[in-house]
Amino acid sequence: MSVPTVPASALPPPTHHPELIVLMAGVATSAATLWVVSLLADAGIYVMGWYWFLLVPVGALLVGLVSGLGYAMAARKVNMKLTYGFVSGMVFISLLDYFANHYVSYLSVLERVHPSVEYSFVSYLQDICETMTFSRTADGGPGEPIGLLGYLFKGLEAAGYVAGATIPAKMAVDSVASTPDCLNCRQYYAPERFGYLNAPEQWADVAELPRLERILAMRDSRTPLLERTEAIMDSLEGASCAEARMAVSKLEKTAAMGNTGSVTFTLRKCPGCMAFHLSASFVGYGVDGDFSSRKLRSVESTGLGQAA
Numbered sequence: 001m002s003v004p005t006v007p008a009s010a011l012p013p014p015t016h017h018p019e020l021i022v023l024m025a026g027v028a029t030s031a032a033t034l035w036v037v038s039l040l041a042d043a044g045i046y047v048m049g050w051y052w053f054l055l056v057p058v059g060a061l062l063v064g065l066v067s068g069l070g071y072a073m074a075a076r077k078v079n080m081k082l083t084y085g086f087v088s089g090m091v092f093i094s095l096l097d098y099f100a101n102h103y104v105s106y107l108s109v110l111e112r113v114h115p116s117v118e119y120s121f122v123s124y125l126q127d128i129c130e131t132m133t134f135s136r137t138a139d140g141g142p143g144e145p146i147g148l149l150g151y152l153f154k155g156l157e158a159a160g161y162v163a164g165a166t167i168p169a170k171m172a173v174d175s176v177a178s179t180p181d182c183l184n185c186r187q188y189y190a191p192e193r194f195g196y197l198n199a200p201e202q203w204a205d206v207a208e209l210p211r212l213e214r215i216l217a218m219r220d221s222r223t224p225l226l227e228r229t230e231a232i233m234d235s236l237e238g239a240s241c242a243e244a245r246m247a248v249s250k251l252e253k254t255a256a257m258g259n260t261g262s263v264t265f266t267l268r269k270c271p272g273c274m275a276f277h278l279s280a281s282f283v284g285y286g287v288d289g290d291f292s293s294r295k296l297r298s299v300e301s302t303g304l305g306q307a308a
């Protein structure tokens with residue numbers, strides 16, 4: 001198949017680094033959230049220290065969730081697939097954010113309380129753990145320092161923050177996790193075009209036939225659809241995205257209603273490059289009137305060296 005192409009230089013540059021966009025968005029929302037948290041802490045409201053039944057760090061989880069919105073929205077926007085490596089990076093950065101937040105508090109403590117005293121960040125961390133108290137819900141007054149248990153609670157707080165920061169992105173991409181993705185760009189394919197092959201026979205007519213005749217009629221109705229699907233898929237093995245687009249655009253535009261069956265072709269393209277994924281699935285009646293769908297075949301191309 002011959003199709004007009006444009007030089008690769010005329011194409012927009014592919015977004016081969018969607019992870020950078022996602023990281024920057026995540027770090028931006030984390031910085032903004034932690035800044036608000038530090039303002040609240042200055043006003044005496046330590047959100048990070050809210051615990052549910054003294055064990056679940058709901059405050060830290062909440063702060064983490066808001067911090068992580070940037071990762072989630074950006075990952076969804078650029079259709080990025082969250083790999084194990086990227087999630088590990090997010091966990092590490094969130095942990096850094098958590099300690100950076102404490103470091104900022106440390107600097108302000110150093111300025112206010114210990115201007116001329118030797119006071120390290122590690123000493124500061126030890127102090128906030130060992131002198132940690134829970135305020136009494138009965139009268140709102142401060143409780144007794146909990147000593148070494150403070151390390152456990154600060155650890156829970158850090159874990160809560162990190163978990164909160166990674167949950168929104170996880171949820172955002174889980175909603176599209178069954179979508180195929182481009183291995184080059186680590187981005188999910190976005191739907192580009194749909195096409196249909198419809199069997200001309202109506203199920204209502206076939207259903208009236210005696211069972212044996214019905215079986216033969218269904219086979220005669222379905223076979224040409226499946227053969228055409230195979231031929232189209234064969235012709236697109238190794239094809240360019242433009243060729244796949246053209247092939248799909250020659251198909252019918254809508255799925256017929258009430259016929260014995262239809263094949264749906266779904267063309268998805270990578271947002272970052274010319275890679276594409278074309279799948280064909282059959283939806284239709286069985287001999288006994290049961291309606292079902294099944295995947296038939298798919299064709300995938302990395303699109304390397306191709307122009308639209």
Ligand SMILES: [Zn+2]
Pocket residue numbers: 182183184185186187270271272273274275
């Ligand atoms: Zn790609």
